[in-house]
Amino acid sequence: MQITVNGTATEVQSQTLADALNELGYGNARVATAVNESFVPATARDAPLSPGDRIEIVAPRQGG
Amino acid sequence: MRLYGTEITSRLMLGTAQYPSPAVLAESFRRSGAGIATISVRREAGGDRAGAGFWNLVRDLGVALLPNTAGCHSVREAVTTAQMARELFDTPWIKLEVIGHADTLQPDPFGLVEAARILTDEGFNVFPYTTEDVVLADRLLQAGCEVLMPWGAPIGTGLGLTNIYGLRTLRAQFPDLPMVVDAGLGLPSQAAMAMEMGYDAVLLNTAVAKAGDPAAMAEGFARAVEAGRLAHEADPMEPRDMAAPSTPVIGRAFLS
Numbered sequence: 001m002q003i004t005v006n007g008t009a010t011e012v013q014s015q016t017l018a019d020a021l022n023e024l025g026y027g028n029a030r031v032a033t034a035v036n037e038s039f040v041p042a043t044a045r046d047a048p049l050s051p052g053d054r055i056e057i058v059a060p061r062q063g064g
Numbered sequence: 065m066r067l068y069g070t071e072i073t074s075r076l077m078l079g080t081a082q083y084p085s086p087a088v089l090a091e092s093f094r095r096s097g098a099g100i101a102t103i104s105v106r107r108e109a110g111g112d113r114a115g116a117g118f119w120n121l122v123r124d125l126g127v128a129l130l131p132n133t134a135g136c137h138s139v140r141e142a143v144t145t146a147q148m149a150r151e152l153f154d155t156p157w158i159k160l161e162v163i164g165h166a167d168t169l170q171p172d173p174f175g176l177v178e179a180a181r182i183l184t185d186e187g188f189n190v191f192p193y194t195t196e197d198v199v200l201a202d203r204l205l206q207a208g209c210e211v212l213m214p215w216g217a218p219i220g221t222g223l224g225l226t227n228i229y230g231l232r233t234l235r236a237q238f239p240d241l242p243m244v245v246d247a248g249l250g251l252p253s254q255a256a257m258a259m260e261m262g263y264d265a266v267l268l269n270t271a272v273a274k275a276g277d278p279a280a281m282a283e284g285f286a287r288a289v290e291a292g293r294l295a296h297e298a299d300p301m302e303p304r305d306m307a308a309p310s311t312p313v314i315g316r317a318f319l320s
Contacts, residue, residue, distance in 0.1 A: 006107040025110030030119055032105065032148035037140055039147035056107065058148055059115020060122070062089075063104025063132045064079030064219070064247075064269035 001051040017055065018045035024057075031059050065264050067211055067242055068157065068189040072128065074099030075259065076289045077244065078282065079269025086121050088278050093125050096282035100128045102159055102267065105149050130191060132159035137172070139179045146183055158183060159213070159246075161193045169219045173200045177207050184208030193246055196230035198237050205241070212238070213246035213267065216258065220270045222250025225257055235262045252281075252288030259292025260300065 131149035164172025
């Protein structure tokens with residue numbers, strides 16, 4: 001299905017966020033996620049994705 | 065200084081952005097003695113491990129971490145960012161920024177209060193980046209904030225304390241509340257002034273990171289913060305308009 005990952009249209013085979021993270025190369029990276037502007041905790045990433053979902057994947061960065 | 069029940073020994077809080085290198089960042093923190101580092105969350109590409117490298121760097125600083133919601137312009141954006149930061153950094157602390165004006169990065173006071181209430185209800189310890197407005201301050205306290213972080217000047221300007229009257233009034237209105245002057249500082253003297261006014265701490269980033277020698281500037285700020293705090297605790301004299309001789313008048317030789 002086609003979803004949007006960090007603003008970029010992306011085709012994935014995975015049906016869940018957890019599988020998509022693996023498919024997209026995140027593996028066990030220290031990231032946090034949101035789907036359609038709502039936070040999805042790591043413990044809830046087995047929920048199914050839908051075509052068109054907008055996914056945000058973030059990691060620690062510098063900040064002021 | 066206690067912030068949400070946590071004792072913090074240093075009254076200098078330092079950002080982690082814009083340093084010329086990770087090594088300079090680490091050295092700047094070492095010489096600043098800062099007790100809290102601000103950090104953020106940003107998009108990470110698959111296969112990239114930039115986040116892991118930065119995480120290792122800040123963890124090794126040995127300071128408390130204060131994630132921010134920098135760049136968020138809506139309540140929902142700020143709340144979601146805070147939720148992601150809490151999971152990433154395993155802390156309920158959040159420096160809440162809800163920006164309302166692009167040129168000045170002035171907080172959106174209405175969104176700030178709404179987001180502060182939502183996050184407090186969800187168990188966050190909210191450090192709101194706010195203005196010196198006393199009414200807004202009161203609303204933030206009603207929303208559950210136990211710390212306020214009024215700006216000195218717009219983020220990144222280095223203008224110092226642009227509304228001394230407002231900051232003095234805010235301090236006087238809430239004498240027992242932990243308050244941190246956050247943003248706009250450019251020089252150690254400005255940090256010292258904030259501390260002399262009775263602010264509990266200062267938070268800065270650009271003034272150190274963009275200095276020609278960030279580590280030296282970090283130490284300069286550390287000394288200024290300590291000097292300003294000492295001066296505040298020492299109960300400064302009242303200024304007066306007319307001169308008053310400090311050398312005793314009695315006993316002066318008459319030589320005319």
